[in-house]
Amino acid sequence: MSLNSASMNSASLNSASMNSASLAVDWIRCTAHGLCAEIAPELVTLDDWGYPIVADTVPPHLEALAARARAACPAMALRLSST
Numbered sequence: 882m883s884l885n886s887a888s889m890n891s892a893s894l895n896s897a898s899m900n901s902a903s904l905a906v907d908w909i910r911c912t913a914h915g916l917c918a919e920i921a922p923e924l925v926t927l928d929d930w931g932y933p934i935v936a937d938t939v940p941p942h943l944e945a946l947a948a949r950a951r952a953a954c955p956a957m958a959l960r961l962s963s964t
């Protein structure tokens with residue numbers, strides 16, 4: 882790997898981390914179905930009552946999975962936003 886490609890890879894990683902998305906739960910809407918954790922276990926775990934504990938930051942390679950979990954939520958309680 883040349884110095885230039887190493888620099889470009891580093892710049893790409895920095896750019897990706899600056900453009901990461903975040904996942905949040907609307908606690909008024911969430912009814913603890915747990916579907917989000919089934920669809921995206923890399924991003925969501927459930928607490929003892931079945932309510933989701935979501936990752937604060939969604940890495941770029943998991944954004945499509947986060948979008949699937951959001952779309953599948955029967956209560957429309959998941960929000961995915963870019964930071």
Ligand code: SF4
Pocket residue numbers: 906910911912913914915916917918931932933953954955956957958959
């Ligand atoms: S799928 Fe929706 S309602 Fe069910 S636990 Fe996840 S966020 Fe809450």
